[in-house]
Amino acid sequence: MNLLLVLPILIPFLTAVTALLAWxxxxxxxxxxxxxxxxxxxxxxxxxxxxxxxxxxxTQIGNWPAPFGITLVADLFSAIMVTMTGLMGLTVAVYSLGTIDARRESFGYYALLHTLLMGVSGAFLTGDMFNLYVWFEVMLIASFVLMALGGAKEQLEGALKYVTINLVSSALFLTSVGVLYSVTGTLNMADLARRVSSGTIDPGLTTVLAMMFLVTFGIKAALFPLFFWLPASYHTPPIAITALFSGLLTKVGVYALVRVFTLIFVHDVAFTHSLLMVIAGLTMVTGVLGAVAQMEMRRLLSFHIISQIGYLLMGLALFTELALAGTIFFMVHVIIAKSALFLVSGLVRRVAGSYHLKELGGLYRSNTGLATLFFVPAMALAGIPPLSGFWAKLTLVRAGLEIEDYAIVAVSLAVSILTLFSMTKIWAEVFWKDRSESSDPPKPLSPFQRHSLLIPAVWLAALTVLIGVGAEPILDLAMDAAAQLHDPSAYIRAVLGGGAV
Amino acid sequence: MDSLVLRTATRYLLPLMLLFSIFVLLRGHNAPGGGFVGGLVAASAYALYAIAYDVQRTRQIMPVSPRRLTGVGLLLAVTSGLIGLAAGDPFMTAQRDTRELPVVGKLGTPLLFDIGVYLTVIGVTLTIIFALAEEE
Amino acid sequence: MEVVLAVVIGALYAAGLYMMLRRSYVKVVIGLALLSYAASLLIFTVNGVTRGRPPLVPEGALRPPEPFADPLPQALILTAIVIGFGVQAFTVVLFKRTYQATETDDLDAIRSTEHHKKPGVPASISGAREG
Incomplete structure (x- = not known):
């Protein structure tokens, strides 16, 4: 089955190359x-x-046996993340048809989009630390260009901040990988897990390494206090790109954190995971409080990305099987719900001409369908049953109660209420209140735009309902994936024991 | 730049440097060299031409545009990996002919990969250089 | 040798971070470049500096004679340099374009992403940052 491991990387690569040749x-x-x-x-x-x-x-690339060559591994968590990448890729690919202008298209937009998907899939599939760095860079370079493409002043300024902070993170990543290799003598993740757990390496040094990786991935994942670049840049490119970034890029950072803090750095859980817990709480709270103060839809939603990252981290910090399952479920939920909201905000902009809450209004009366389309993922994000967010949050809260960590449970519930509050704010401002006299009446969509914009948004909104109603099988899948993460012996055996070679 | 000496020299240097880049590319299998270095040498040949004349003329004398070079190079590199896959081995496994040739060594997918790298490096480097030079 | 390199690496990191804290973005680019050089040199040094012992297997033997230089860090550095080259080229172009668009190289002046401004909208509702 080693073909299936390579294809999620190869297909976007070939797509990007063919798009490049069809310039x-x-x-x-x-x-x-x-x-x-x-x-x-x-x-x-x-x-x-x-x-x-x-x-x-x-699969061992080039038939070089692990731990010497580059290994591609897919456990359930990786496979779920790759599936989400595919889902988001397709959604944004269709949405882009109707929203990306001809100038961006002729400057290689599609080639870049698929390069980004290749980088993200590669990061989810690799089993090697340095290879992870390379995939991060592939993803980053594509995202840099996507963010700056078009060259509006605001976009360039956003890209400048985004590029700078990410390059600092890359330099730190490289440093950490170098030190990691000199300490352990290997970069294969499974081999790293084995060597760190064997106890021959000074645990103090391992903790230092863990912290270096925490900062590296923390910048990419936009954790507290490393998130300032996100609300300064994410709202500047076209909305299709923002939706893709919000769905995938920060999640790659979270994926990397989950991977290293379940597989490698589990030598001193009392310290590392308690620290993660504090960061999780602070990330949730600052994200949601930042959102409360915003009046621009994209910026408001950008702050919510940060707050949701806190929930993802909470499951990792609790570090039980149920909590990890919660993180995985939440990941699936938030990728879909968050991107759906961004796509809807793009639709609102198309129809009513603005992202700004004060300038909008009355859309419930004129565009009831659009209002519903916003309402469903917004309620899912806030965690209202029976939508996807409810089950995701319920699992995390249950996991928190199980090990009697009431503080984080209380914080997460309070943040939920604030999330509901800011979703209600958008609802009231954009859809409910009367439209101000001075603004132009809503513009109808062209028939082509109708398809290319509405189908992806409807499809994502429907998925949040579907996941909510049929939560059982997905929760089971998340439980299985969490079991693999919580006890990595099967992962290590599969990579080093010659498993499927 | 307007320099008769540089222009005259460049006309002779360009083919020489391109030939040398191919030599570097081919010997890279078992000796220092390879697609990356070879590609840089070839790109610097065209960059020199762009300095001596201008970007417009350099584009004209290039048989293939840098963008297409990048695309074809990437395609060749990935093909070299696919050949291993087609032979039933994991992706990127080297497949070689058994005969040894002078300079090049054994023909096989590593050489194909190197040629892909060579073209990609020329394409990407020149895209960057031309983009920067045309801004002036 | 290691001590000298360690001092150099420390100086590079320090210089890189210092440059990044400057307000002009030309200096930020230089700072970024210095940071990546420091990281490369660090990988090279922490994994042991070995002089004149290439990891080549002599004819007839199965492994190179000990001690030999570990080739992996060098491969990592090479990859990192290539990636760094591409990224820095992009950064230079991006910063140049930004300079042309904003007509300043002062980072403190780059704030148009921080608040929403639109003609006709009173400042009081343009987000909390302006309050």
Missing amino acids: HNRLLQRRINVAGASLHFAVALGLLASVSRDGIQV
């Missing part, structure tokens, strides 16, 4: 884009099916 033919590029994204999603689903049926899949 002067925009129509062809658009078709390649949709075909490539669909194929990517299909193989991602195939990978998920294969991993949940046959267990952890491993």
